[in-house]
Amino acid sequence: MNKEFVKKIKIQTAPLLSLLVPFLPFLLLTLFWVLTEITVNPFGEFPFVDDWMYSRCVYVWVTKGKFWLCDFQAVTLFAQAAWGALFALIFGFSMTALRFSVLLLGWFGSLMAYRMFREAPGSRGLSFFAALTFAATPFYVLLSNTFMTDVPFVALTVSAFIFLMRWIRDEKAFDLVLGLLFACAASLVRQLALVIPFSFSLAYLFKNEFKKKSFLVGVIACGAVAGTLWVYRVWLESFGGVPYMLASKQSVFTDILKTILEPSGAIFFRKLLWAFLVRFCVVWIYLGVFLFPFLLIVFPVQWKGFSIKERWLGSAGALLFLAGVIACLLDIHRIMPLGMPLLYDFGLGNETCMSGETLFTPKAPVLFWQVVTGVGLLGGGWLVLHIVVALKRLFKALVTRKDLSAQWGTVLCFSAICIHFFPYGISGHFDRYQLFYIPLVLFWIIQSCGSMPRLSFRSFAPLAWILLIIVGFFSIAATHDCLTQNRTRWGVLRYLMNEGKISPFEIDGGYEFNGWYTYDPNYRKKASLSWWWVADDKYRVTSGPIPGYSVLFQAAYVQWMPPRKRSIFALKRIAEKRLADTGPSKTVYEF
Numbered sequence: 001m002n003k004e005f006v007k008k009i010k011i012q013t014a015p016l017l018s019l020l021v022p023f024l025p026f027l028l029l030t031l032f033w034v035l036t037e038i039t040v041n042p043f044g045e046f047p048f049v050d051d052w053m054y055s056r057c058v059y060v061w062v063t064k065g066k067f068w069l070c071d072f073q074a075v076t077l078f079a080q081a082a083w084g085a086l087f088a089l090i091f092g093f094s095m096t097a098l099r100f101s102v103l104l105l106g107w108f109g110s111l112m113a114y115r116m117f118r119e120a121p122g123s124r125g126l127s128f129f130a131a132l133t134f135a136a137t138p139f140y141v142l143l144s145n146t147f148m149t150d151v152p153f154v155a156l157t158v159s160a161f162i163f164l165m166r167w168i169r170d171e172k173a174f175d176l177v178l179g180l181l182f183a184c185a186a187s188l189v190r191q192l193a194l195v196i197p198f199s200f201s202l203a204y205l206f207k208n209e210f211k212k213k214s215f216l217v218g219v220i221a222c223g224a225v226a227g228t229l230w231v232y233r234v235w236l237e238s239f240g241g242v243p244y245m246l247a248s249k250q251s252v253f254t255d256i257l258k259t260i261l262e263p264s265g266a267i268f269f270r271k272l273l274w275a276f277l278v279r280f281c282v283v284w285i286y287l288g289v290f291l292f293p294f295l296l297i298v299f300p301v302q303w304k305g306f307s308i309k310e311r312w313l314g315s316a317g318a319l320l321f322l323a324g325v326i327a328c329l330l331d332i333h334r335i336m337p338l339g340m341p342l343l344y345d346f347g348l349g350n351e352t353c354m355s356g357e358t359l360f361t362p363k364a365p366v367l368f369w370q371v372v373t374g375v376g377l378l379g380g381g382w383l384v385l386h387i388v389v390a391l392k393r394l395f396k397a398l399v400t401r402k403d404l405s406a407q408w409g410t411v412l413c414f415s416a417i418c419i420h421f422f423p424y425g426i427s428g429h430f431d432r433y434q435l436f437y438i439p440l441v442l443f444w445i446i447q448s449c450g451s452m453p454r455l456s457f458r459s460f461a462p463l464a465w466i467l468l469i470i471v472g473f474f475s476i477a478a479t480h481d482c483l484t485q486n487r488t489r490w491g492v493l494r495y496l497m498n499e500g501k502i503s504p505f506e507i508d509g510g511y512e513f514n515g516w517y518t519y520d521p522n523y524r525k526k527a528s529l530s531w532w533w534v535a536d537d538k539y540r541v542t543s544g545p546i547p548g549y550s551v552l553f554q555a556a557y558v559q560w561m562p563p564r565k566r567s568i569f570a571l572k573r574i575a576e577k578r579l580a581d582t583g584p585s586k587t588v589y590e591f
Contacts, residue, residue: 021124022124025114025124025127025128025131026111026114028128028132029107029110029111029114029128029131029132029135030107030111032110032132032135032136033103033106033107033110033135036141036476036479037103037145039476039480040141040145040476040479040480040483041480041483041484042096042099042100042103042145042483043096044095044096044099044483044486044487044490045094045095045096045490046095046486046487046489046490046512047095047147047512047515047516048145048146048147048148048349048350048482048486048512049146049148049342049350049511049512050073050148050149051098051146051147051148051512052511052512052515052516053070053072053073053515053519054073054077054080054081054084054147054148054149055084055095055098055147055516056068056070056516057069057070057077057081058081058084058085058088058093058098059088059093061081061085062085062088062089062093063093067081067239068240069236069240069243069246070243070519071243071244071245071521072243072244072245072515072519072521073243073245073246074243074245074246074248075149075189075190075191075246076187076188076189076190076191076229076232076246077149077188077189078188078189078232079152079156079185079186079188079189080147080149080152080188080189083101083105083152084097084098084101084102084147086101087100087101095147098147099145099146099147101147102143102144102145102146102147102148102151102152103144103145105144105151105152105155106140106143106144106151106155107144108155108159109140109151109154109155109158109159110131110134110135110140111131112155112158112159112162113130113131113134113135113158113439113442114127114128114130114131115162116158116161116162116165116439116443117130117131117439117442117443117446119162119165119166119169119443120409120443120446120447121447121450122446122447122449122450126297126298126446126449127446129293129294129297129464129468130294130442130443130445130446132468132472133290133291133293133294133438133442133468134438134439134442136468136471136472136475137290137434137435137438137471137475138290138343138348138471138474138475138478138479139342139343139348139431139432139434139435140154140435140475141475141476141479142342142348142349142475142478142479142482143342143432143435145479145483148432149189149190150432150433150435151435152189153186153189153190153193153436154435154436154439156182156183156185156186156189156193157182157183157186157193157195157196157436158439159182160179160180160182160183160186160193160196161179161196161200161412161440161443162179163175163176163178163179163182164176164179164180164183164196164200164221165412166179167179167204168200168203168204168207168408176217176221179200180197180221180224180225183196183197183221183224183225184224184225184228187225187228187229188228188232191229191246192420192423193225194222194225194226194229194419195416195419195420196225196416197218197221197222197224197225197226198222198415198416198419199411199412199413199415199416199419200218200221200412201214201217201218201219201221201222202218202411202412202415203408203409203411203412203415204217204218204408205218206404206405206407206408206411207405207408208405209401209404209405210404244521272426275426276425276426277324277328278328278331278332279424279425279428279429280421280425281324281325281328281329282328282338282429282431283421283429283433283434283437284321284325284376284380284383284384285325285336285338285373285376285377285380286336286338286376286431286434287376287379287380287383287434287437287438287441288375288376288377288378288379288380288381288382288383289336289372289375289376289379290434290438290471291379291383291438291441291442292375292376292378292379292467293464293465293467293468293471294442294445294464295379295382295383295445296460296463296464296467297460297461297464298445298446298449299382299459299460300459300460301449302386302445302448302449305448305449305450306389310389310392313388313389313392314384314385314386314388314389315385316388317384317385317387317388318381318382318384318385318388319381321380321381321384322377322380322381322384325377325380326377329373335366335369335370335372335373336369336372336373336376337369337431338431341431342430342431342432343431344361345361345362345363345364345369346361346362346363346364346561346562347362347478347481347482347559347561348475348478348479348481348482349478349481349482349485349486350482350486350510350511350512360542360543360544362561362562362563383441386445386448387414390410390414390444390448393407393410394407394410394411409443409444409447409448410444410448412440413440413441413443413444414444416440417436417437417440417441420433420436420437421437474561477560477561478560478561480559480560481559481560481561484557484558484559485557485559485566485568487557488555488557488568489509489510489541489568490513491555491568492541492553492555492568492570493507493509493513493541495570496539496541496570502539504517504518505517505518505535505536506535506536506537506538506539507537507538507539507540507541508529508530508534508537508539508540508541509540509541510532510541511530511532513541514530514532514533514534515532515533518533518534518535519533520533537573538572538573539552539570539571539572539573540571540573541568541569541570541571542568542569542571543566543567543568543569544567544569545569545571546571548573548574548575549571549572549573549574550571550572550574551569551570551571552570552571552572553569553570554567554568554569554570555567555568555570
């Protein structure tokens, strides 16, 4: 009787479970975000790195009804500012409200990443692991807890690609319109969203084997996004002009070309090319590290899918790549963390945005970073092996004019990554820019694996899960520590201003503090002061004592990553020093 009852229950619940299974990855990703935010504690009235200028744009907009852009910013920002202004109007202006506006986009972006991976013919479980790999990336967790543009841009980009991929597959007008709307919105966060229609157009050309209709759709797509940027620029010029940094980014290639054409241009070109290659190697090492858990799972399936010739060719390409990367690392005498870091020696955040912080940055053992660099080389090498095989198949399809339509995923992902990297490879590449590449690489790998049985991915699955948990723990712990440090630092700064009655023009409080309070487009930098608009550094807020300054007081805080106990110091200069007048605007913006 009991057995029959249990059997009846199973039969009745089976349809319900089958309905819930497709939503389970979304629920698990949501649970990950909820637990992450409970742990890191996103509350606090402080800006982070560049988001002081983005926040000030929202502040001016909601308090004065005027759209204002800082001359120091280099992104379009409008869509994100409008999104943040909506939250500010509902909840009142605060950095916490703006942070939650991006947190919502971070959660949305992780769900959209999973949905994009499902557009490839892979299993649901593999797509979920890929989405969790993306969501647990240190930069994604940290920047979701800021008002920086990185996460909103990636969330909108991924959403645009989902619908454009559907158009490539089904050619439904609704998908094309929605995809282009997301692409236009992304372009009003960062102008490099032009990557989206260009890579989509190339992919669609391959899918339709270069038919005339494909060219027309490509022109429409590129015209929609480029037209959006043109209208926005005209609008800015009619209301106060284009910010200096935004305009200068558009002229950087002209300036480089002029320099190359000068008599000494050959030397400059060689240095520029070497810097470009070094930045490319750095990007690939980071991708190798962050994607390593996922690469472990798909490695057996991918390797079995390669022919003997492809294995030899790919391995040769990977070895040549590794030799070049090692040569770059030896030339710059560096191991991870590399580049212009948000990932510093033993944590995440803005350590370099505080005065004298290089003296107090926690140091991880050299062996630790050697191992991490080795993992990056191994993962990057495997990616290159796969790329060599993919390019060989793409070249064969172009020559034989067979299976061109099957190459659209490779074309879309490769072109998007290359176009996005090119300007940054020339002008400078921050480590947080990796976020754009990660979902594209993951989609491409899932698509290349095809509809393989779920059991095919179990060989290294336990180790991959362990590594992903370690990465996720670091992301959450380091983000928690970064936010805790900033809450403490800004508590000290507000105490100096409110209780000590000290003007912000007498304080070197770090990049964000002086950006918010003392920014002046006409500021003239002095060698004796930090570069971030410091009028006078009579008082400084740092993570430790500095020669020539006495300690007024210190505020201790506890973090998760070692060292557990750290402090923020309020310092006062012992001896007076002569300062030339920089002519600050004396305009103070309060939170």
